[in-house]
Amino acid sequence: MTAATFRRNDSHSAVRTFDDFGVYGDELGPFGTFCAQAVVFVGMLIAFPAVENVPGKLPYVLLLSAIGVMFLAPRNAVRKMPFSVSLTAFLGMVVLSVIWTNNIAGSIFDLQKLVPLIISFSIIVGLLKFEDLTKPLIWFMRFALLATAIAVATDPAAREHISEAQYGDENLPGWHGWYPHKNFMAPFFGFGAMTVLMFDRNQWTKWATASGLAVMIFMSDSRTGLFAFVLMLGVWWWLEHFSQLDDRNGVMFFVSTFGLGLLAIIGAFASISAVTSAAGKDSSFSGRTDIWAGTFEAFLERPILGYGLNGLFWSEPLQPETAELWRTIGFEASHAHQGILDMAVQFGIVGSAIFVAMFYSTFAAGWRMIKTNRKVGMWIVAVMAGQTFMSLSENVLTGSWMVMIVIFRLASIRRHGMEFPERGTKVRSNWLLR
Numbered sequence: 420m421t422a423a424t425f426r427r428n429d430s431h432s433a434v435r436t437f438d439d440f441g442v443y444g445d446e447l448g449p450f451g452t453f454c455a456q457a458v459v460f461v462g463m464l465i466a467f468p469a470v471e472n473v474p475g476k477l478p479y480v481l482l483l484s485a486i487g488v489m490f491l492a493p494r495n496a497v498r499k500m501p502f503s504v505s506l507t508a509f510l511g512m513v514v515l516s517v518i519w520t521n522n523i524a525g526s527i528f529d530l531q532k533l534v535p536l537i538i539s540f541s542i543i544v545g546l547l548k549f550e551d552l553t554k555p556l557i558w559f560m561r562f563a564l565l566a567t568a569i570a571v572a573t574d575p576a577a578r579e580h581i582s583e584a585q586y587g588d589e590n591l592p593g594w595h596g597w598y599p600h601k602n603f604m605a606p607f608f609g610f611g612a613m614t615v616l617m618f619d620r621n622q623w624t625k626w627a628t629a630s631g632l633a634v635m636i637f638m639s640d641s642r643t644g645l646f647a648f649v650l651m652l653g654v655w656w657w658l659e660h661f662s663q664l665d666d667r668n669g670v671m672f673f674v675s676t677f678g679l680g681l682l683a684i685i686g687a688f689a690s691i692s693a694v695t696s697a698a699g700k701d702s703s704f705s706g707r708t709d710i711w712a713g714t715f716e717a718f719l720e721r722p723i724l725g726y727g728l729n730g731l732f733w734s735e736p737l738q739p740e741t742a743e744l745w746r747t748i749g750f751e752a753s754h755a756h757q758g759i760l761d762m763a764v765q766f767g768i769v770g771s772a773i774f775v776a777m778f779y780s781t782f783a784a785g786w787r788m789i790k791t792n793r794k795v796g797m798w799i800v801a802v803m804a805g806q807t808f809m810s811l812s813e814n815v816l817t818g819s820w821m822v823m824i825v826i827f828r829l830a831s832i833r834r835h836g837m838e839f840p841e842r843g844t845k846v847r848s849n850w851l852l853r
Contacts, residue, residue: 445499446836447546451491455547458484459555460562462539465532466819467607469563471597478535485539492546500545501833505777506825510537512770513728520727521741522734529729533818537825544829548836549795552826553618557628560611564631567596567604571638593640605644606809608632610802610823613651617798618839643812651805658789658797707756707812713747714755718764725767758810762817774816777828778803784831794839799827 447455458481464470465477489497514534520526544552570577571594580593580601598604612632619625636644717731717740726740732754734741745751755761763771785799806823809815816824830837 445493445495446548447488447492447496447551451488452547452551454484454491455488455543456551456555458488458539458543459547459552460559462536462543462822463556463559466536466822467563467598467603469566469597475531478532478539481539482535485542488546489542496546499835500542501829503777503828503832505773505780506537506541506828509770509773509777510534512766512773516724516727516730516766516770519724521730521738522727524735525729525733526727529818533728533821536819536822540822540825541829544826545833548838549830549833550618550839552830553614553839556611556614557619560608560615560632561624561628563608563611564628564635567594567598567635568631570596594635594638596635601639601641602643602813605636605639605641606647606805606813606815608636608639609644609648609651609805612636612648613655613798613802613805617655617794620840643809647805647809650808651801654801654804655797658800709748710752710756711760713744713752714757714760714764716747717744718760718767721767722763723767724769725763725765728765731764754814756812756814758814758816761814765817777824778816781824781828781831785827788831792837792839795830795837799831803827 461477461484462481465473465481514530517523517526517530567577574597577596578592578594580595593601595601595604598607609632612629615625615628615632619628633648636648639645714731718725720740731741731744732752755764759771759775762774766774782800782803785796785803788796788799790796802823806815806820814820
């Protein structure tokens, strides 16, 4: 691996021609670009609602809008849209799980939101230039930060959360704004902060937004979100240094840092009680070990296909399997609090294998992109590393988080429109979506 291997892409031109907008080329025109960016912004609002009372029918409007954007696109752009076999297979598995689900009402409720989101983002990520895709993501993070700041300033309930039932449902500190829980907001703000730091080209708005998001992560009192954010920053720093080294120094740097990381992991496992105390947890990780044990027992009852989307932890009317799980755990847990275990109990070994293949291939593709598209590749690798860490104690793989996988998967296999200007490109980035 040489320094030239990780050369920056200097071919980007700040001047867009008529052809760049797709009039004669293979990209969306100005109006189509604006509509596609609006779809991304609204899609993020549906997946990660920063405000309350988002209309339940909005996912259908989103899907129709995304299809409309596809009709606005040049035929050559539509022909070049990327297609992922693993993503399509997993979406098919999710939809088909309705056949064997243990909670038909819960499965249909989730599908009404999840399927339009996945299809809409698949269309838009395949059509928008990557630089144009990052702009609505950055704008949504500004909006989410502002909405959350207003919430914590005006609503006392936005500055505390209800503990789990096994702790008496007492109020505990932790900012979460109008998001349902601090462990939902903080990981998402970690993703947002990394996106802003890497792709916002206006220095003032970049540091103001990223700093605000970091403050919210800290004030959320979510150890999972905070540690994951620190890990993302660490991976970004590591990749920045590693990508500049030649073969010999790169190998030495990789081996030495990998060895130090391995020693740190071994030391953490050797003193797990001290680590959990420092993180503000007990040895059961706030009851998570009880949830994991009960969920694994339930998984062994249906190991091949699982209980279906949202098929175990909630049911209306209450199903015997859900009641038995809650009795085993000792309280009414809302999910498995572990990414792969949650995946396995919903979609079994078959669905988990498809997802792991998709996740691994996306991470590997992101790593390879560092050679040709450094900044995008580093973004994918750093965020997915943080997502992997968070999945050890939270469900950040399925549900709304599938939006991230769709963006990363399709961005990693798309072959056109992926250029993004590197640091030092002197182009003014104003506040308007262009």
